[in-house]
Amino acid sequence: MNRCITSGIEAYLKEQSLSLSTEDLKTFLNDPDQIETRTIFDGKVLTGEHSLHYSEYLYKNHLTEEQKKHIFSSGYELGHPGKIPSQSEADLFQYLTETYGGDDVEGLVKHIKKHVSKLVGIPFKRLIKDDRSTAYKVLTLFYRISRNHKKQLFTFIEKRCENKAEFELRSSYPYEAEKNSSKREKAYLNTAILAELLCNLAYGMSEDELKIARRINTELAEAGLNMAPYIRTEVIGEEKKIP
CATH class of the missing domain: 1.20.5 (Single alpha-helices involved in coiled-coils or other helix-helix interfaces)
Known part of the structure; x- marks a missing residue:
């Protein structure tokens, strides 16, 4: 990892009382309370034509395969480099229940399948047939964010505004409402959620x-x-x- 970039990330993590140790990075990259810290408040890293959040840069350029397996401890998570631990959907339901909780796990998974299919234009059954491992990891990502941060996640993502400008659908530079207002808190979280989705999806993609x-x-x-x-x-x- 570039030394200048390393120093910048170390300084930022130090401000959060964290370091580049594997356990601290596990907190930084996984803790629901750190979602804004790892998305909209970080300094970003310039790499060629693109700027990356620290989380994505660390994942692509710093973490070893063993660290990734430790930080993202289940194969159901996109950050884990291995395959899913089971082909059984019932086992996936059990993991989601034990890890993220919530009522009607099967109903939420069905809801996620429907809306992911709508977003990508491909039936989820086909996604599972083509690559069950990636399909289940994507299900886990959307389930986690739905449970931890935004119950009506797809209502937000699929929102359409025909008669006015829309300022919420952005993955960086959140809409600046009045300080300490609920509107500002909502705008910051919305931007953090979109950034989290994009960063995590990038974990599972090749260059x-x-x-x-x-x-x-x-x-x-x-x-x-x-x-x-x-x-x-x-x-x-x-x-x-x-x-």
């Missing part, structure tokens, strides 16, 4: 897969720049029509 995923941001920006002259022409044309 080639990440390059393809991150290309979306670049291509969207390029598309916007290409469209700008045409939009400007249309606006000018409309202005000239106004008497």
